[in-house]
Amino acid sequence: MKVFTDLDGIRAAKGSVLGTSDWLTIDQTRIDRFADATGDHQWIHIDPGRAATGPFGATIAHGFLTLSLLPYFAVQNYRIEGARLSVNYGLNKVRFITPVRVGCRLRGITELTGVEDLDTGAQLSFRTTIEIEGVEKPACVAETLSRQYF
Numbered sequence: 437m438k439v440f441t442d443l444d445g446i447r448a449a450k451g452s453v454l455g456t457s458d459w460l461t462i463d464q465t466r467i468d469r470f471a472d473a474t475g476d477h478q479w480i481h482i483d484p485g486r487a488a489t490g491p492f493g494a495t496i497a498h499g500f501l502t503l504s505l506l507p508y509f510a511v512q513n514y515r516i517e518g519a520r521l522s523v524n525y526g527l528n529k530v531r532f533i534t535p536v537r538v539g540c541r542l543r544g545i546t547e548l549t550g551v552e553d554l555d556t557g558a559q560l561s562f563r564t565t566i567e568i569e570g571v572e573k574p575a576c577v578a579e580t581l582s583r584q585y586f
Contacts, residue, residue: 455513509544
């Protein structure tokens with residue numbers, strides 16, 4: 437895990453991989469809970485019987501469930517100490533490349549791609565690649581923005 441204590445350290449890390457998280461298994465309970473939280477109960481997510489005969493051969497995680505794991509992966513990959521406030525600022529680009537079948541294991545690889553100074557801190561750009569264990573193409577690649585105020 438990369439730990440930053442000031443903006444100079446953050447600036448110096450631009451363009452580098454900050455870390456790779458542990459693997460996380462995506463089980464049907466997690467998928468069902470996400471469906472309940474979002475109201476997205478499409479059969480490809482919550483009906484294992486029907487999904488077994490569908491295009492993916494099993495239920496798959498919602499793309500937004502995969503995206504919602506970004507904080508889970510980030511806290512394993514880097515930490516910024518000394519910031520008085522840290523907020524998500526948005527997303528530049530998100531692609532869901534490979535469906536995440538139930539039972540798959542995911543991990544996130546976080547790269548710091550940009551640092552833009554603000555009056556009282558910095559806006560950071562990250563690219564997180566969410567890999568599926570044993571699968572060549574990633575589940576998701578997301579470019580996110582965070583603002584750190586010191």
